[in-house]
Amino acid sequence: MAMLNQHLIDPQICIRCNTCEETCPNDAITHDANNYVVKAQVCNGCMACVPPCPTGAIDNWRQVSEADAYSIDAQFAWDELPSQQSTAQQGAGVSVPHRLEHLLDSGSDVLRGASAPPWSAARPHVNLYTQNAPATAVVAGNYRLTNETADSDIHHIVLDFGTTFFPVLEGQSIGVVPPGAAPNGRPYHARQYSLANPRDGERRGCNNVSLTVKRVIRDHDGNPARGVCSNYLCDLRKGDRLAVIGPFGSTFLMPNHPGSHLLMICTGTGAAPMRAMTEYRRRHQCDGAAGRLMLFFGARTPQELPYFGPLTNLPKGFIDADLAFSRVPGRPKRYVQDALRERAADVGPWLADRNTHVYVCGLKGMEEGVLLALRDIAQRHGLDWQRVWADLRREGRLHLETY
Numbered sequence: 053m054a055m056l057n058q059h060l061i062d063p064q065i066c067i068r069c070n071t072c073e074e075t076c077p078n079d080a081i082t083h084d085a086n087n088y089v090v091k092a093q094v095c096n097g098c099m100a101c102v103p104p105c106p107t108g109a110i111d112n113w114r115q116v117s118e119a120d121a122y123s124i125d126a127q128f129a130w131d132e133l134p135s136q137q138s139t140a141q142q143g144a145g146v147s148v149p150h151r152l153e154h155l156l157d158s159g160s161d162v163l164r165g166a167s168a169p170p171w172s173a174a175r176p177h178v179n180l181y182t183q184n185a186p187a188t189a190v191v192a193g194n195y196r197l198t199n200e201t202a203d204s205d206i207h208h209i210v211l212d213f214g215t216t217f218f219p220v221l222e223g224q225s226i227g228v229v230p231p232g233a234a235p236n237g238r239p240y241h242a243r244q245y246s247l248a249n250p251r252d253g254e255r256r257g258c259n260n261v262s263l264t265v266k267r268v269i270r271d272h273d274g275n276p277a278r279g280v281c282s283n284y285l286c287d288l289r290k291g292d293r294l295a296v297i298g299p300f301g302s303t304f305l306m307p308n309h310p311g312s313h314l315l316m317i318c319t320g321t322g323a324a325p326m327r328a329m330t331e332y333r334r335r336h337q338c339d340g341a342a343g344r345l346m347l348f349f350g351a352r353t354p355q356e357l358p359y360f361g362p363l364t365n366l367p368k369g370f371i372d373a374d375l376a377f378s379r380v381p382g383r384p385k386r387y388v389q390d391a392l393r394e395r396a397a398d399v400g401p402w403l404a405d406r407n408t409h410v411y412v413c414g415l416k417g418m419e420e421g422v423l424l425a426l427r428d429i430a431q432r433h434g435l436d437w438q439r440v441w442a443d444l445r446r447e448g449r450l451h452l453e454t455y
């Protein structure tokens with residue numbers, strides 16, 4: 053029986069912003085007054101639509117036989133996604149890109165089931181504010197994080213919600229709606245940004261959040277391009293008001309259990325959720341708690357690394373941070389996956405420990421390298437990688453967020 057990994061859009065999360073339909077190079081996405089849907093016979097799984105989707109509604113997959121693929125008429129009628137009937141492509145908390153399939157044991161039963169957060173994670177609020185009814189935030193601060201001499205212009209932006217209810221958890225993201233209209237005359241769609249603050253506020257006890265935003269001045273091919281939302285955000289001044297939607301994210305969440313270990317792997321602005329989780333643990337350190345933190349953070353140079361100062365000042369006993377720099381003159385290129393391999397003796401036992409939760413955030417390109425490094429480390433420690441990988445996903449202990 054020919055199987056299909058059918059691409060679907062979650063109607064409960066989709067904000068009908070049309071981004072996916074505009075982005076799809078194959079015209080595989082269409083909509084009616086009710087839902088946005090994917091044509092199974094046209095979609096080739098190229099993933100072009102996934103990163104621009106502001107809510108993550110686009111990133112849903114179901115394994116079906118080709119004969120049983122959901123038609124667009126069936127999808128138009130849905131109020132919610134059907135559950136996985138047989139073997140799920142999507143693991144707990146992980147959307148598994150097609151190019152990573154070789155890392156999976158795709159025939160295994162353990163892949164069944166919906167995405168899941170860690171068992172001890174707090175329950176998140178999601179989709180409280182939408183493109184049609186956004187919340188208003190006020191800029192409380194906007195600071196450049198990267199050295200003036202650095203190529204990347206990365207900002208730490210603090211947004212205050214005043215009396216507006218905007219509850220968040222570490223690992224969640226928000227959408228920012230840039231003002232104005234796109235060249236086609238439609239309002240700009242929202243862009244998604246990970247939160248860099250813990251749940252009790254950027255400033256403890258305040259109803260504010262923070263973002264780590266890189267100003268996009270070149271496209272992915274290196275050609276000059278002025279990113280609409282990142283430039284809007286980086287140019288905001290204290291007191292400016294902006295439209296925010298969300299919060300988003302119900303799986304990339306941290307465990308509350310104080311005995312859980314956090315293995316955090318990130319590049320560039322992927323530091324945002326790691327900062328949030330680290331700061332939560334720093335603020336709420338419980339005496340005698342067994343849970344530990346290990347961070348692998350990649351950047352071109354120390355000057356390009358957001359939060360470099362505060363990060364390097366944290367006590368070694370609190371967080372074991374390994375910084376991987378790729379463009380330091382006179383030094384060989386070092387990526388986070390190289391750092392992981394060098395630290396195999398420390399990482400291996402963590403992979404064997406059911407208290408370990410792995411978080412990967414930042415450049416899409418690092419996913420495969422990081423997972424291959426984790427696989428090699430597991431195997432060097434005599435672990436069955438397929439088992440480890442399946443357990444990590446089934447138990448909501450491996451989360452990827454790359455863009």
Ligand code: FAD
Pocket residue numbers: 102103104105225243244245246247264265266267268270271272277278279280281282283321322324453454455
């Ligand atoms: P656009 O106007 O949308 O794009 C302009 C051009 O630049 C296009 O050609 C586009 O393809 C290209 N481009 C888009 N993004 C990039 C990029 N990052 N590098 C190079 N070229 C690019 N961004 C952050 O800065 N911080 C975050 O914490 C963050 N978290 C995210 C979390 C999630 C789950 C997702 C999906 C994305 C996240 N992003 C984050 C990316 C962010 O949503 C925007 O895509 C990014 O800011 C670019 O938007 P823009 O409007 O400035 O560029």
Ligand code: A2P
Pocket residue numbers: 204319320321350351352353356376377378379387388389415417418419421
């Ligand atoms: P590189 O020097 O090769 O660009 P950026 O500054 O573009 O956000 O990237 C952050 C860091 O991630 C840089 O050190 C960059 O190295 C590195 N990087 C680029 N590609 C990969 C990859 N495939 N795996 C891991 N790290 C990567």
